[in-house]
Amino acid sequence: MINQNRTKKYLLYAIGEIILVVIGILIALQINNWNENKKTQRNVDTFLSSLESDLNNDLSTITEIIEVQENRLKGLKQLISLGNESKQNDIGEDNKNRQIDIGRNWTFFPVAGAYKTASGTGMIENLENDTLKSEIVNLYEYYYKRINYVGQINDERSELLEWESRKYIDNTSTTQRYDGKGLSDKDFLDQLGFVMRFTGVYVGFANKTREAIEKTIHTIKIEREEK
Numbered sequence: 001m002i003n004q005n006r007t008k009k010y011l012l013y014a015i016g017e018i019i020l021v022v023i024g025i026l027i028a029l030q031i032n033n034w035n036e037n038k039k040t041q042r043n044v045d046t047f048l049s050s051l052e053s054d055l056n057n058d059l060s061t062i063t064e065i066i067e068v069q070e071n072r073l074k075g076l077k078q079l080i081s082l083g084n085e086s087k088q089n090d091i092g093e094d095n096k097n098r099q100i101d102i103g104r105n106w107t108f109f110p111v112a113g114a115y116k117t118a119s120g121t122g123m124i125e126n127l128e129n130d131t132l133k134s135e136i137v138n139l140y141e142y143y144y145k146r147i148n149y150v151g152q153i154n155d156e157r158s159e160l161l162e163w164e165s166r167k168y169i170d171n172t173s174t175t176q177r178y179d180g181k182g183l184s185d186k187d188f189l190d191q192l193g194f195v196m197r198f199t200g201v202y203v204g205f206a207n208k209t210r211e212a213i214e215k216t217i218h219t220i221k222i223e224r225e226e227k
Contacts, residue, residue: 040126045224047123050114051136052220058110059213062206068106069203076196083189105158107151108206110144129223135216143209147202154195154202161195 115136118124127133 043123044126047114047118048220048224051118052217052224054111054114055213055217055220058108059210059217062108062210062213065106065108066203066206066210069199069206072105073196073199073203076192076199080189080192080196083184083192105155107155107202108147108209109151110140110148112140112144115140129219132216132219132223135212135219139209139212139216143212147205147209150198150202150205154198157195157198161191 124133124136127136
């Protein structure tokens with residue numbers, strides 16, 4: 001009987017020790033998970049801060065580029081109108097800025113450092129806000145890639161136009177401008193028309209990209225404020 005009681009006490013003691021060990025392990029795991037979650041959240045916040053900075057730079061850049069391309073588009077339309085109306089002689093000193101504007105083919109190249117780093121480390125997958133995650137991926141994988149593609153085509157056509165236009169540059173002027181003869185050349189007008197149409201496409205998509213940037217910045221701000 002005494003031996004049975006001792007055995008029972010030992011078993012209860014052993015079970016109690018096991019329970020304590022298990023509880024200790026569970027508490028340690030919980031603390032470790034909590035620390036890992038806090039570390040992940042700090043990394044996510046750092047990423048969002050860097051991304052917001054990149055997007056603010058992109059917003060400033062694309063806004064400036066849109067202004068330049070809109071002026072270019074206006075200049076192209078005016079030149080084509082002069083050519084179609086056979087008013088080549090109207091190209092004088094008052095139009096010299098127009099000639100400069102159509103040659104300024106600025107295109108947009110986004111800052112992608114924070115996004116590339118996050119993509120490589122899987123940080124984007126740690127975002128709990130699915131709406132924000134979708135906006136970021138859509139911006140970089142669709143809008144930015146699309147505008148780069150459209151910009152590349154615009155660059156190629158503009159380089160061709162620049163080469164073709166050299167024979168119509170008035171080198172006697174102190175300011176680079178066309179001498180008017182190009183507007184009597186139908187092929188050259190067709191080149192102007194093609195670039196004008198594609199510049200319009202570029203401006204339209206650049207405006208959509210700017211809206212996507214602004215929307216993503218807004219969502220990032222809300223996300224960071226809530227955290």
